[in-house]
Structure formats: C-alpha cells, structure tokens
Amino acid sequence: xxxxxxxxxxxxxxxxxxxxxxxxxxxxxxxxxxxxxxxxxxxxxxxxxxxxxxxxxxxxxxxxxxxxxxxxxxxxxxxxxxxxxxxxxxxxxxxxxxxxxxxxxxxxxxxxxxxxxxxxxxxxxxxxxxxxxxxxxxxxxxxxxxxxxxxxxxxxxxxxxxxxxxxxxxxxxxxxxxxxxxxxxxxxxxxxxxxxxxxxxxxxxxxxxxxxxxxxxxxxxxxxxxxxxxxxxxxxxxxxxxxxxxxxxxxxxxxxxxxxxxxxxxxxxxxxxxxxxxxxxxxxxxxxxxxxxxxxxxxxxxxxxxxxxxxxxxxxxxxxxxxxxxxxxxxxxxxxxxxxxxxxxxxxxxxxxxxxxxxxxxxxxxxxxxxxxxxxxxxxxxxxxxxxxxxxxxxxxxxxxxxxxxxxxxxxxxxxxxxxxxxxxxxxxxxxxxxxxxxxxxxxxxxxxxxxxxxxxxxxxxxxxxxxxxxxxxxxxxxx
Amino acid sequence: xxxxxxxxxxxxxxxxxxxxxxxxxxxxxxxxxxxxxxxxxxxxxxxxxxxxxxxxxxxxxxxxxxxxxxxxxxxxxxxxxxxxxxxxxxxxxxxxxxxxxxxxxxxxxxxxxxxxxxxxxxxxxxxxxxxxxxxxxxxxxxxxxxxxxxxxxxxxxxxxxxxxxxxxxxxxxxxxxxxxxxxxxxxxxxxxxxxxxxxxxxxxxxxxxxxxxxxxxxxxxxxxxxxxxxxxxxxxxxxxxxxxxxxxxxxxxxxxxxxxxxxxxxxxxxxxxxxxxxxxxxxxxxxxxxxxxxxxxxxxxxxxxxxxxxxxxx
Numbered sequence: 075x076x077x078x079x080x081x082x083x084x085x086x087x088x089x090x091x092x093x094x095x096x097x098x099x100x101x102x103x104x105x106x107x108x109x110x111x112x113x114x115x116x117x118x119x120x121x122x123x124x125x126x127x128x129x130x131x132x133x134x135x136x137x138x139x140x141x142x143x144x145x146x147x148x149x150x151x152x153x154x155x156x157x158x159x160x161x162x163x164x165x166x167x168x169x170x171x172x173x174x175x176x177x178x179x180x181x182x183x184x185x186x187x188x189x190x191x192x193x194x195x196x197x198x199x200x201x202x203x204x205x206x207x208x209x210x211x212x213x214x215x216x217x218x219x220x221x222x223x224x225x226x227x228x229x230x231x232x233x234x235x236x237x238x239x240x241x242x243x244x245x246x247x248x249x250x251x252x253x254x255x256x257x258x259x260x261x262x263x264x265x266x267x268x269x270x271x272x273x274x275x276x277x278x279x280x281x282x283x284x285x286x287x288x289x290x291x292x293x294x295x296x297x298x299x300x301x302x303x304x305x306x307x308x309x310x311x312x313x314x315x316x317x318x319x320x321x322x323x324x325x326x327x328x329x330x331x332x333x334x335x336x337x338x339x340x341x342x343x344x345x346x347x348x349x350x351x352x353x354x355x356x357x358x359x360x361x362x363x364x365x366x367x368x369x370x371x372x373x374x375x376x377x378x379x380x381x382x383x384x385x386x387x388x389x390x391x392x393x394x395x396x397x398x399x400x401x402x403x404x405x406x407x408x409x410x411x412x413x414x415x416x417x418x419x420x421x422x423x424x425x426x427x428x429x430x431x432x433x434x435x436x437x438x439x440x441x442x443x444x445x446x447x448x449x450x451x452x453x454x455x456x457x458x459x460x461x462x463x464x465x466x467x468x469x470x471x472x473x474x475x476x477x478x479x480x481x482x483x484x485x486x487x488x489x490x491x492x493x494x495x496x497x498x499x500x501x502x503x504x505x506x507x508x509x510x511x512x513x514x515x516x517x518x519x520x521x522x523x524x525x526x527x528x529x530x531x532x533x534x535x536x537x538x539x540x541x542x543x544x545x546x547x548x549x550x551x552x553x554x
Numbered sequence: 555x556x557x558x559x560x561x562x563x564x565x566x567x568x569x570x571x572x573x574x575x576x577x578x579x580x581x582x583x584x585x586x587x588x589x590x591x592x593x594x595x596x597x598x599x600x601x602x603x604x605x606x607x608x609x610x611x612x613x614x615x616x617x618x619x620x621x622x623x624x625x626x627x628x629x630x631x632x633x634x635x636x637x638x639x640x641x642x643x644x645x646x647x648x649x650x651x652x653x654x655x656x657x658x659x660x661x662x663x664x665x666x667x668x669x670x671x672x673x674x675x676x677x678x679x680x681x682x683x684x685x686x687x688x689x690x691x692x693x694x695x696x697x698x699x700x701x702x703x704x705x706x707x708x709x710x711x712x713x714x715x716x717x718x719x720x721x722x723x724x725x726x727x728x729x730x731x732x733x734x735x736x737x738x739x740x741x742x743x744x745x746x747x748x749x750x751x752x753x754x755x756x757x758x759x760x761x762x763x764x765x766x767x768x769x770x771x772x773x774x775x776x777x778x779x780x781x782x783x784x785x786x787x788x789x790x791x792x793x794x795x796x797x798x799x800x801x802x803x804x805x806x807x808x809x810x811x812x813x814x815x816x817x818x819x820x821x822x823x824x825x826x827x828x829x830x831x832x833x834x835x836x837x838x839x840x841x842x843x844x845x846x847x848x849x850x851x852x853x854x855x856x857x858x859x860x861x862x863x864x865x866x867x868x
Binding site: 327341 | 555557558560651652654655711715809813814816867868
C-alpha cells in the first residue's frame with residue numbers, strides 16, 4: 075500500500091491482544107485450542123496450502139497488474155486477528171465520530187471557515203496547504219459529503235487504548251486485501267471459521283456502490299451511472315481498481331474514456347456517449363483535469379472540474395479532501411470533533427508536536443532520540459527519522475534539517491504497538507500489528523466490521539508496510 | 555461497453571491474426587525461394603514477400619540489400635517493424651492487458667503463454683533450418699487463441715468485436731498473400747504455366763492451408779485462375795475473401811441487433827463488398843486485372859476498418 079508508513083516503539087512491553095495477565099482472552103480461546111491441538115506437521119501443511127491458495131488468488135491480482143511479479147504478493151498470515159463485539163462497537167463509534175467531524179471541517183473550510191475565524195485552527199495552515207483547493211470554495215456537494223471513503227489507520231497500546239495514527243481521506247487503498255483475506259480463511263479453515271460468529275465483510279462492494287449511488291447529483295433523474303476512474307494498468311493499485319469495479323459491476327474507466335460536453339460527463343461506449351453521474355476516482359486531485367490542475371496530466375479528463383462545479387457529476391472523494399489528512403492538520407482533528415459535534419473524541423490522537431511551533435520545536439530537539447519525526451506532507455515512510463534507531467550522526471544531521479525548515483516536520487512519541495500471534499519460521503510468536511478500517515459515508519455512514527490488519531513479520535520489527543517485510547492478516551470481528 | 559474495451563478486443567484479435575498471416579506469408583517466401591533454387595532459377599521471391607506484407611518501405615530504409623536472412627529477421631523478430639511477428643504478439647498482449655477483465659481466462663492464458671514463449675525463442679536465437687518450424691508454431695498458437703475465444707466467450711458485443719477483428723485482418727491478409735504472386739517475377743526463360751509458375755501458385759495455396767481443398771473442390775491440376783477463384787470467391791474456403799466478408803457482414807448485423815438496430819456506413823460498405831464477392835465472376839476479376847482488384851479490395855477493407863472505428867470504437 076502506497077500510503078503505508080513505518081512505525082517504531084521504544085523497547086517497552088507491548089500489549090498482547092491474545093493473552094492478558096489472566097491468560098488467553100475469551101475471544102481467542104477457540105484459536106488457542108486450534109493452535110494447541112493442531113500437530114505441527116499439519117500446521118506446516120496448512121501454511122503451505124495457504125501459501126499456495128493465496129498465491130493463486132495473488133496471481134489473479136498479479137495478472138490484473140502484470141504477468142506475475144512475485145514481489146507484488148503481500149505475505150498472508152493464517153492466524154486471524156480477533157476483535158470482540160464490544161471492542162468493535164467502540165471503534166465503530168469512534169470512527170463514525172471522526173469521519174463526521176472531518177466532513178464537517180471540509181464543508182466549513184470551503185464555505186464560511188468558522189473554525190478558522192474562531193481561531194481554533196491556524197488559518198495559514200489551511201489556506202496555504204498544498205491539499206487546499208480554492209476551486210472548492212462555496213461548492214455544495216450532494217448531502218454535504220466530502221470524504222466518501224476513508225481509511226483510518228489505528229494502532230493499539232492497551233485493552234482500551236486505540237490511537238488514530240493517520241486519516242486517509244483522498245484515495246485510501248487496501249480494501250481488496252480485506253476481502254481476499256477473508257475469502258482465503260473461509261476456504262482454508264472452514265471449521266475454525268464456523269466455531270466463531272464472524273461479522274461478514276463480503277458486502278463491502280455492495281455497500282460501496284450504494285454509498286456512491288446515494289451521493290448522485292440532485293438532478294440525476296434515473297438510476298445513477300457509477301464508474302471507477304483509474305490511472306490505468308500501470309498503477310500499483312490497478313488490481314484493486316479492477317477488482318472493485320468487477321465486484322460492483324461498474325465500468326472501469328480511464329481518463330480518455332470520459333468526455334465532457336456542455337459540463338456533462340459522458341463515457342465513450344460502443345453505443346455512443348453515455349452519461350456518467352458518479353465517479354469513484356482513484357486518481358489524485360492534481361491529475362483529474364488537465365485544464366484545472368496539472369496540465370501535463372494524461373490520465374485525467376479535460377473539463378471534469380467544471381462539470382463537477384456545475385453539479386452535474388459527483389466525484390468521490392470530493393476534490394480538496396487532502397487538506398484534512400495532512401500530517402500538520404492531523405493534530406487538530408480532536409479540536410474539530412469538539413468544535414463541530416460538541417463531543418469528546420472517542421479515539422485518541424497520538425500526541426503530536428508541530429515543529430513549526432517554537433515551544434514544540436524546542437521539545438523535539440531536546441528529545442530527538444525518543445521520537446519519530448516525519449515530514450508533514452511525506453508518505454510511505456520517506457524522509458522520516460526514527461529516534462531510537464538513529465545513530466548520533468544521523469540525529470545531529472536531522473536536527474539541522476529540523477532547524478532549517480521546522481514547519482515541514484511533525485514529531486510523535488514512539489508507541490508500543492500491540493501484538494498478535496503470528497506464524498514465523500520458529501513457530502507462533504507475537505508480532506506487531508496495526509488496523510485500517512474503511513469508513514463509507516454517503517447519505518449514511520457504513521463501516522464493514524473489520525479492516526485490513528497489517529503485521530510486521532520480522533522479529534522485533536515495528537514496520538508494518540509491505541515494502542519493508544510487512545504482511546496481512548484476516549481481521550475477525552465477533553458478533554455478540 | 556466502453557469504446558476503449560471494444561477497440562482493444564478488436565485490435566487484439568487483429569494482431570493475433572496478423573501474426574499468423576505474417577507467418578504464412580514468410581512461409582510462402584520460404585517455399586518459393588527454395589523451389590526456385592532447386593529449379594536453378596532463383597528470383598525475387600523474398601522481395602515479393604516484403605512487398606506483399608506491406609513491409610517493403612520499412613525494410614529498404616534499414617537494409618540496402620534483400621537477403622533471405624535479413625528479410626526473415628525483419629519479418630519475424632525485428633521490434634522496429636510494427637508488423638513483425640514479435641511486434642504483433644507484443645501488441646496483442648498489450649491490448650489484452652488493458653482489458654484483462656473483458657477476456658476469459660483461457661484467452662489470456664493462450665496469449666500470455668504465446669508471448670512469453672516467443673520472447674524465449676527469440677532470445678535463444680534460431681538457425682535458418684528452424685525458421686519454418688517456428689512459423690508453424692506461431693500458426694498453432696494463433697489457432698489456439700482463436701479457438702479459446704470461440705469456445706469460451708459470451709456471445710455478446712465483446713465477442714462480436716473480437717470476431718470482427720479476426721475477419722477484417724484475415725480478409726486483408728488473404729488478399730495480400732494472393733498478391734505475392736503478382737510481385738514475384740518469373741525469370742525470362744520460365745514462362746507462365748511453366749514449372750516455376752506452377753510451384754509458385756502451389757506455395758500460395760499451401761500458405762493458406764488450401765492445397766488439399768483445391769483438389770477437393772476442382773479435381774484437376776492447378777490453374778492460376780482457379781487458385782484465385784478459390785481464395786476470392788469460393789464460400790467453401792474458410793480464408794477466402796467472400797467467407798471473411800460473410801462473417802464480417804453477419805457480425806455487423808449482430809452488433810446492430812444488439813444495439814437497437816443502429817447501423818452506419820460500415821454496414822452498407824460491408825454488405826456491398828460482400829455482394830460483389832458473392833455474385834462476382836473470376837473472369838471479370840481477371841479482366842480488371844487480379845492485382846488491381848486486390849489493391850482495390852485492400853483499400854476498401856481499410857476504409858471499412860475506419861468506418862467501424864468511427865461508429866463504435868472512438
């Protein structure tokens with residue numbers, strides 16, 4: 075996943091999601107028995123079978139993208155990660171609250187900017203943000219929704235301690251793994267699955283389609299025509315684009331398949347131009363319309379923004395949502411929750427120091443060896459400093475960079491990410507995990523119970539992104 | 555369906571068919587040249603192969619002399635030649651990749667495997683002796699692909715566009731193969747109706763897998779005007795121009811049916827060309843001149859391609 079990121083913790087005891095001080099948690103009891111009773115040979119066999127099966131599914135992925143590049147297959151761990159109903163309800167409420175606040179924030183900054191006028195969020199931070207799109211000023215989106223699909227990255231440090239690490243409000247990816255992982259588990263371990271009351275995830279594509287239809291332009295007369303706009307088969311997430319389009323039964327279009335005439339968007343079909351009402355776009359703002367944004371973009375469609383502004387087509391996500399998932403804006407999400415909803419945040423932010431603030435910068439420079447410092451606008455773990463892992467020379471070099479451009483950086487304490495039992499070469503061992511649930515917001519908010527669990531497969535490694543030895547697990551939410 | 559999807563399916567099928575026919579054309583050159591050599595009368599067989607395949611200008615820009623080795627190299631493995639075997643197969647695969655989900659698994663596997671093996675074969679090099687074996691292999695792979703789509707695709711517009719691609723390309727290519735005979739010169743001392751002339755017509759027939767068919771249909775020794783009749787006017791012959799146009803006209807009708815009766819210039823043109831072939835006589839074609847007839851036919855097929863594109867593909 076391109077928006078993956080590296081995470082580190084101090085060498086503190088991590089919270090084990092399977093075993094507490096009083097032994098195995100009830101939700102993991104059946105899995106514990108299964109792990110104990112299954113002879114090691116069978117486990118080895120099953121793992122081989124899993125790998126084979128997953129390779130086959132994976133090859134389907136790879137075929138979507140390119141002839142079978144094995145590096146693109148992300149390792150799959152067969153031990154599921156389990157959340158009980160109570161835990162999920164907490165997360166679900168917290169995610170709903172967070173996405174409502176982010177949407178209210180986006181609507182506000184593109185209209186009256188009350189939160190800026192109230193002095194709750196610095197105006198400079200928003201209006202000069204790369205993700206801020208002046209073109210969106212005073213534009214009313216159907217049902218006031220901006221962030222139709224959000225992927226919220228969560229980490230856990232204790233029984234009730236969940237933190238939001240990052241909000242992905244532009245074009246979050248990874249949901250196809252959530253669906254394929256479950257498919258693999260049901261096929262490989264039907265017995266184990268049957269011993270649990272698993273909340274199903276397979277309805278995600280239907281939920282997504284209904285969400286997209288529910289935000290069709292108000293003037294859309296009949297059943298809305300929804301398409302998925304992809305940058306094309308060379309994009310790293312192309313398999314997911316074609317997978318989702320297939321599952322939803324909608325056309326997978328490229329920029330050149332669309333044309334705009336008199337501010338109405340059509341796709342070119344063999345039966346002539348066909349009007350398009352909703353575009354689930356997996357292309358960044360910068361590239362959707364060469365007339366409005368980057369003129370050299372070849373993956374976009376000329377005139378799309380005008381059609382959008384005229385209210386003749388819905389883009390999901392809306393243009394300009396990037397300002398809400400900027401790392402420098404992230405510290406203000408709790409403020410947004412209080413400001414717009416009058417509620418206290420259910421899910422906590424990781425304490426974050428904005429190096430642009432003088433007092434924060436001082437603290438960060440003093441505590442550099444303990445902190446993780448990231449570029450405010452970076453992603454994929456580029457240009458970041460992991461304090462506890464850095465040499466003295468690296469620390470002092472980074473300090474100089476910080477002093478030179480403090481506003482470009484944020485810093486966070488290293489968190490002790492929770493662990494889940496995972497199959498590794500030596501047997502079953504705890505490995506660190508995170509979780510990305512996907513939140514759908516149309517007329518209503520829907521969250522498929524579960525998400526994408528990423529796991530750091532290397533011992534001691536705290537990096538879950540796939541490019542650095544991360545794998546995935548099926549995420550089980552138990553119904554109760 | 556999306557025009558881009560239809561376009562990719564159409565060109566995918568065209569390029570697979572073109573690969574097969576390029577292989578067939580090279581085989582004609584191969585046979586004619588070895589026949590001429592063994593009769594002690596080598597001529598311009600390879601040059602005529604180049605002209606008929608439409609690759610002569612590109613070849614001349616690259617090579618000063620026509621030699622068997624360089625012609626084969628240019629037509630088989632040169633990536634700069636957009637009609638070379640390897641280019642056709644790579645282009646077909648690129649089109650297939652772009653519409654991966656519109657293909658059946660069998661189609662994709664047939665094509666993908668062909669491309670991967672072809673790359674391997676070319677990388678490991680081949681001797682002149684292995685050329686015809688490889689050309690036969692390309693024919694087989696193309697037939698595997700055609701069979702896989704005929705047997706696995708849903709009978710809907712996607713299938714119709716794929717089929718159109720196959721038959722438009724085949725019509726064009728059969729005309730070109732027949733035209734090889736026009737360009738190949740008979741040496742002064744080898745007259746029309748002589749041994750060399752005879753073997754040249756035979757090579758043409760063999761290249762379209764029509765030698766046996768000829769005997770089944772006519773029960774007599776090869777006559778040049780009958781060879782032309784078989785490849786142009788006989789509906790029993792599956793690669794003949796009339797057979798191709800029969801398929802094209804019928805497939806266009808099926809498309810019009812699928813699309814609420816909508817028709818265009820391509821329907822009229824295909825019907826007209828088909829009717830001329832259906833009711834044409836070989837003596838009239840020879841009166842006009844076989845080469846002139848084939849040139850006009852190739853042009854009209856090109857126009858038909860443009861008309862199909864403007865109605866459906868852009």
